[in-house]
Amino acid sequence: MDWVKIVYSFILLACGILIFLSSSSRKGDERKKFISTKAQSYSFMIVIGALILDVVEPIYRTFQGKSSYNGDGISPLVFLTTISAVYLITLLTYRKKYGD
Numbered sequence: 432m433d434w435v436k437i438v439y440s441f442i443l444l445a446c447g448i449l450i451f452l453s454s455s456s457r458k459g460d461e462r463k464k465f466i467s468t469k470a471q472s473y474s475f476m477i478v479i480g481a482l483i484l485d486v487v488e489p490i491y492r493t494f495q496g497k498s499s500y501n502g503d504g505i506s507p508l509v510f511l512t513t514i515s516a517v518y519l520i521t522l523l524t525y526r527k528k529y530g531d
Contacts, residue, residue, distance in 0.1 A: 446515040447515060469521070473521045474518040
């Protein structure tokens, strides 16, 4: 289990570095803001969707009469890694689509 945490930590670190490097390049101010805003809004939608699913699942299980939710919830490290990877991918996609 420890190697999984190490792998996720390296993925999180790599995504953070790539986000920092990709957002620090110079372009026009309006274009840079537009690309960043689009990537942030898409990542925010993914975060809200994941959190809604995490809340709805125990409610659904309760109404189905199945055992109560016995999971630990969302792991913060996995959640943060996933969201940073989604942000990085959308940022690079929008930079390619709307950038140079």
